[in-house]
Amino acid sequence: MTVLVTGGAGYIGSHAALALLDGGRNVVVLDNLSQGYRWAVPTGAAFVEGDCGDYDLVRRVISEHDVTAIMHFAGSIIVPESVIYPLEYYYNNTVNSRALAQAAVDSGIEHFIFSSTAGVYGEPKSTPILEDFSLKPISPYGTSKMMTEKMLADAAIAHDLRYVALRYFNVAGADPKGRSGQTSRKATHLIKIASQTATGARPQMAIYGEDYDTPDGTCIRDYIHVSDLAKAHVLALEYLEDGGESDVMNCGYGRGFSVKEVIGAVKRVSGIDFAVERAERRPGDPAALIAAADRVREKLGWTPEYDDLDAIVRHALDWEESLKTRQVDAA
Numbered sequence: 001m002t003v004l005v006t007g008g009a010g011y012i013g014s015h016a017a018l019a020l021l022d023g024g025r026n027v028v029v030l031d032n033l034s035q036g037y038r039w040a041v042p043t044g045a046a047f048v049e050g051d052c053g054d055y056d057l058v059r060r061v062i063s064e065h066d067v068t069a070i071m072h073f074a075g076s077i078i079v080p081e082s083v084i085y086p087l088e089y090y091y092n093n094t095v096n097s098r099a100l101a102q103a104a105v106d107s108g109i110e111h112f113i114f115s116s117t118a119g120v121y122g123e124p125k126s127t128p129i130l131e132d133f134s135l136k137p138i139s140p141y142g143t144s145k146m147m148t149e150k151m152l153a154d155a156a157i158a159h160d161l162r163y164v165a166l167r168y169f170n171v172a173g174a175d176p177k178g179r180s181g182q183t184s185r186k187a188t189h190l191i192k193i194a195s196q197t198a199t200g201a202r203p204q205m206a207i208y209g210e211d212y213d214t215p216d217g218t219c220i221r222d223y224i225h226v227s228d229l230a231k232a233h234v235l236a237l238e239y240l241e242d243g244g245e246s247d248v249m250n251c252g253y254g255r256g257f258s259v260k261e262v263i264g265a266v267k268r269v270s271g272i273d274f275a276v277e278r279a280e281r282r283p284g285d286p287a288a289l290i291a292a293a294d295r296v297r298e299k300l301g302w303t304p305e306y307d308d309l310d311a312i313v314r315h316a317l318d319w320e321e322s323l324k325t326r327q328v329d330a331a
């Protein structure tokens, strides 16, 4: 019995693979290394280089590795890029997910965990955001994820597949044991960028907009530690194995920090007063995104360990330091 982790050479998938291995499960990672790194695949996991949209390959991997469940992380993740290249995003996130789901159904896989996003809500009518708020994504990225959620919902009605779509809020931090972290070639995430600036990989950074309708004028987000998120995936799999119904669940802590508060935390924890510029608003940024996070706690029994901004930042900084000794551009 093995879990197939697509995108397991990437940031979140590698942490989920670690959590599965730590729990004594077998893991096979399928990743095309378009963004991830071979070295990021945890020791102990089997690795297949290839595309999650390659139906025949997925069927073969499922059969050869005795796969009984799929965690699907592979995808393209940069919101502004999805506005410029929408058809690439629909292909990689929706068309390839369809092929993967087809291979899963045809192979008799019954348990499927999908990486969705708070981006499916678009500009929410209010916060905290409940799972049953209407889905009105404002980017091709968000729409590509919403479409995959809908496909899974329909497939789950027609077939023996059951799924959990986890809608992540802002994922940050790194494995507390230093085994993995965020290495993306094209970093856009606030805590990653602030950590790179603190550790000298960037000369300065910018705050995108100080005129939002928030207490300090900067955007508020719900930052969740990647290891807590990885744990939610393991619990979601156990939930399905115990007969749980298909569902969607927000993954966040239910509280938010502003961009200025995050930068303040990175300066405080690192002890470095790095340069921060003001910049224009970034298109498509909602003022505040905070999860209503009751469902994941109640249904999965999820209890976060790292609901502490300074701990998230500490782990992100430690990982950034450790990257100085790695060849991150060599896959």
Ligand SMILES: NC(=O)c1ccc[n+]([C@@H]2O[C@H](COP(=O)([O-])OP(=O)(O)OC[C@H]3O[C@@H](n4cnc5c(N)ncnc54)[C@H](O)[C@@H]3O)[C@@H](O)[C@H]2O)c1
Residues within 6 Å of the ligand: 006, 007, 008, 009, 010, 011, 012, 013, 030, 031, 032, 033, 034, 035, 036, 037, 050, 051, 052, 053, 072, 073, 074, 075, 076, 077, 092, 096, 115, 116, 117, 118, 167, 168, 169, 170, 171, 172, 184
């Ligand atoms: N990082 C976040 O804050 C965040 C928030 C919400 C949702 N998500 C979702 O979580 C998932 C993982 O994100 P991440 O931050 O770890 O990104 P990442 O880029 O670090 O990892 C994605 C991995 O998928 C691989 N990949 C991409 N397309 C593939 C394909 N067609 N076949 C096989 N492998 C492929 C890449 O090489 C990479 O290793 C994505 O689906 C993303 O949309 C991320």
Ligand SMILES: O=c1ccn([C@@H]2O[C@H](COP(=O)(O)OP(=O)(O)O[C@H]3O[C@H](CO)[C@@H](O)[C@H](O)[C@H]3O)[C@@H](O)[C@H]2O)c(=O)[nH]1
Residues within 6 Å of the ligand: 077, 079, 117, 118, 119, 168, 169, 170, 171, 188, 189, 190, 191, 193, 205, 206, 207, 208, 209, 219, 220, 221, 259, 282, 285, 289
């Ligand atoms: O150098 C930077 C980077 C970011 N920000 C701001 O920081 C906030 C958070 O930005 P970022 O870390 O890029 O995350 P989001 O744009 O909120 O998007 C993330 O979180 C979403 C869920 O909330 C996911 O859907 C996306 O995939 C994921 O990238 C936003 O207000 C940004 O404008 C800055 O001011 N300066």
